[in-house]
Amino acid sequence: VTSHAWWYTARAGGIVAWALLTITVIGGLQLSTRLVRRPAPAWVLDLHRFVSGLAIAFVGVHLVGLALDPFVKFGPAELLVPFASSYRPGAVAIGIVGLYLLVAIEATSLAMRHLSRRVWHGIHLSSYPLFALVTVHGLMAGTDHHNAIFQWACLLAASVVLFMTLVRILAPRRSGARLTASP
């Protein structure tokens, strides 16, 4: 077990990061759609920001696990450069692009006051492709794609995000929804 500890760390870190990203996206959609009356938007916004930070922390755990695993032998190039990895290059490249999108979204949200709302919003909208990319990455690159629980979790998460996105697009915007920082 000890020799595989970093591999388990990478896999568990990736799964938890994906789950936290899903919660973040759903929280953001709740802020913009106000689909559910409670909890209060300020509470959701605070947790939306906090959970996105947690997701980045677990992406870090995922990367550290991969870097330290003695079997996969992922160096900085394999972790940061798309198609540099010999192991499932396409699937890993999707994850790397997702990582850059996540960093861009988080950085622009932290620097929100110094950016125009148009720029911030444009970059924040890439959370939709980010969610799609990391889900595909988990299903293609991960060794847990055979796991029925993971497959059902992906299906459920994708369904909820899709439904809320459709509500966001089709339903008329409520007054005050623009005041909150949400995608």
Next chain:
Amino acid sequence: MAEPVDPNDQAERIRRLQERRAGTTNARRSHPAAASRILLAGLSVSSFFTVAGAIALTHRQAAPTQSVAAASGTPGSAAASGAAARPGTATNAVAHTVTKAS
């Protein structure tokens, strides 16, 4: 017509109001979502260890199957077991089994 105000009572009320204001500014009120933050952070960390433990357990249970598959000359079947599969697992399983057998 308004009732005459008792100056002593008014002074007392002002004193109590000032005390209450001072109390609210000195004692830092926590954010409404502070408890939820702690709960979510705790849940995330415990989920991480639960998932890692579950993966390790599955891997340990699947390990004998891998060795049998590798020994029987079907390295692909080791990777096909899924839960325990990892990059180069089939090759590693064969290598480990051969080493142990020899």
